[in-house]
Amino acid sequence: MSIKSRFTIKCWEKSLKNKKECMICRSEVNSTKDLSRCLVIEQDFGKKECYCIYSFKNYDFIDCENEKISLIKDEENGCKEIINVDQLDSHIKNCKFKFVECSHNGCYEILRLNSLEEHENQCGFKLVKCEYCGCDDTIQKELENHHTECPKFPIDCPQSCSVIIERDQIKSHIENDCNNSTIPCKYYEHGCKVEMKRSELQNHLNNVNHQYFMGLLIEKLSSTLTELHYIQNELVKKVGQSKIISDKLQEKNDELSSLITEKKFTWKFLNSLQYKNEWIISEYSKIVDKFPNGSDLKSPSFEFNSKNSFKSQSLISNVNANSNEFRISIFPNGFRASKDNMSIFLDGNRIKGTNIEFICKLVNVLDKTKSKKLQFKHEFKNIGYREWDWNLGWSHFIESKLITQENGWISKDDKITIKFKVILFNYVTKPLKS
Numbered sequence: 001m002s003i004k005s006r007f008t009i010k011c012w013e014k015s016l017k018n019k020k021e022c023m024i025c026r027s028e029v030n031s032t033k034d035l036s037r038c039l040v041i042e043q044d045f046g047k048k049e050c051y052c053i054y055s056f057k058n059y060d061f062i063d064c065e066n067e068k069i070s071l072i073k074d075e076e077n078g079c080k081e082i083i084n085v086d087q088l089d090s091h092i093k094n095c096k097f098k099f100v101e102c103s104h105n106g107c108y109e110i111l112r113l114n115s116l117e118e119h120e121n122q123c124g125f126k127l128v129k130c131e132y133c134g135c136d137d138t139i140q141k142e143l144e145n146h147h148t149e150c151p152k153f154p155i156d157c158p159q160s161c162s163v164i165i166e167r168d169q170i171k172s173h174i175e176n177d178c179n180n181s182t183i184p185c186k187y188y189e190h191g192c193k194v195e196m197k198r199s200e201l202q203n204h205l206n207n208v209n210h211q212y213f214m215g216l217l218i219e220k221l222s223s224t225l226t227e228l229h230y231i232q233n234e235l236v237k238k239v240g241q242s243k244i245i246s247d248k249l250q251e252k253n254d255e256l257s258s259l260i261t262e263k264k265f266t267w268k269f270l271n272s273l274q275y276k277n278e279w280i281i282s283e284y285s286k287i288v289d290k291f292p293n294g295s296d297l298k299s300p301s302f303e304f305n306s307k308n309s310f311k312s313q314s315l316i317s318n319v320n321a322n323s324n325e326f327r328i329s330i331f332p333n334g335f336r337a338s339k340d341n342m343s344i345f346l347d348g349n350r351i352k353g354t355n356i357e358f359i360c361k362l363v364n365v366l367d368k369t370k371s372k373k374l375q376f377k378h379e380f381k382n383i384g385y386r387e388w389d390w391n392l393g394w395s396h397f398i399e400s401k402l403i404t405q406e407n408g409w410i411s412k413d414d415k416i417t418i419k420f421k422v423i424l425f426n427y428v429t430k431p432l433k434s
Contacts, residue, residue: 046086052079053088054097054112077112106139132166187213190220273424275302278363279328284416288332288400293339298347299328328360328420329391338395342403345393346376346422355379355425358392363417366408372398 007015007023012032015023020030029035053059055078056071079097092098096114104125111119120126124141132152147153151168158170159180165173174181179199185192186205190213196204279299281287291297303325326348335343346358361373378392403409403416410416 046084048085049082050085050088052081052083052091052095052097054079054092054095054099055081059099077115104139185210187217190214190216274421275326275423276419276421277302278417278419281330281416281418283414284332284403284410285414288403291332293334294331294336295333296329296331296335296343296345301325301327326422328418329393330418333400335395340400341396342398342400343393343395344397344418345391346420347391356392357421357423357425359421359423360393360397361419362398362403362409363419364408365411365417370408 009032011023012029012035016029016031020028022029055073057074057078058072077097079095081091083091097112099110100113100116102109102111102116102120102123102125104120104123104127107123107125109119109123122140124139126140127136128138128140128143129136130138130143130146130150130152132147132154133150134152135146138146152166154164155167155170157163157165157173157178157180159174159178161178161180163173163178177198179197181198182195183198183201185194185196185201185208187210188194192208192210192213194204194208281297287297326346329345329347331338331343333339334341335345342362344360344362346356346360348356356378358376358378359373360376361371364370364372374394374397376392376394398409405412
């Protein structure tokens with residue numbers, strides 16, 4: 001391709017649409033990608049001066065390929081700068097005379113950038129806030145129409161009383177305040193059938209004798225008052241009667257609650273036997289040294305009697321008692337693997353097919369809320385008749401080193417107190433089978 005084949009990119013694009021060849025030498029050219037830039041011409045051309053495209057009135061509104069349309073210089077409002085070609089792109093991006101569209105929805109006006117702010121402030125499509133009702137979805141050119149319907153827009157009283165009031169308050173104003181509203185005499189229902197403007201009411205009352213009508217009103221009010229007194233007395237009687245009925249119902253309710261409680265209590269003790277007591281161990285600090293790991297201290301024993309309750313000896317002791325049905329064992333320094341922990345167990349014998357619950361609490365004498373309490377439930381099946389043939393409880397009830405006077409577990413007179421409760425459930429529900 002000849003070195004003289006120099007054209008603008010637009011000329012090349014237009015020519016290649018018709019023929020894939022150079023316009024001068026007719027060499028094959030498939031696309032603008034086959035062309036090379038002429039840097040000498042480009043640099044020389046870049047130093048030439050030109051007008052900003054926004055110095056014309058119609059630059060953004062013509063078809064650049066239509067050569068018959070000429071650009072029209074805008075001497076009054078166009079850009080006045082003359083710049084080098086190589087600075088044109090940078091200038092165009094920031095030119096204050098470029099053509100832009102108004103940002104308000106519905107307005108399609110195109111204007112220069114330097115006049116955009118002034119236009120948008122006055123644009124009829126700008127959303128404005130009504131100063132009376134506060135709504136903010138009205139466009140500026142419709143604001144006057146909005147004021148004709150705005151409920152808070154101030155208007156003159158339609159009865160020409162010279163008061164200016166909000167539109168939605170007109171009805172209330174006419175009915176209650178307007179001096180030009182026609183109203184009846186205040187004794188209208190009692191015989192005075194005169195109607196007048198509100199502004200004339202006081203004059204009417206001053207000049208017309210309403211004593212007769214006032215008497216009728218007083219008589220009616222007295223009758224109404226008598227009727228109200230009668231109703232009040234009847235209500236007092238009803239309230240008194242209701243109080244009597246309420247008291248009787250409460251009495252019956254208390255009787256029923258007492259009966260239910262009694263039945264529950266009876267049923268509870270028909271199905272379970274309970275024993276509650278405390279074991280006070282004296283000289284505990286000395287005892288601990290005498291009982292290494294695996295050695296236990298046993299409480300006095302306790303057993304059932306014929307009346308479905310336990311009987312027991314006094315548990316304020318630190319010596320072993322003869323064997324019986326139940327007793328408590330403690331291991332001050334642990335039981336086997338539970339070394340350095342107090343272990344507590346409930347021992348027993350001759351139990352068969354029975355559920356048992358053991359609740360044990362080591363009392364903290366300094367702070368009752370810190371007392372250590374545990375609960376254990378178990379169901380025995382097919383226990384033989386050997387002496388002390390079962391036990392249940394806790395190998396790690398509490399760390400032995402924590403049981404000190406400073407921590408509140410030992411009293412000042414060197415005693416510890418173990419409160420306990422044993423519940424024996426005689427009736428075991430059997431599963432249904434079919």
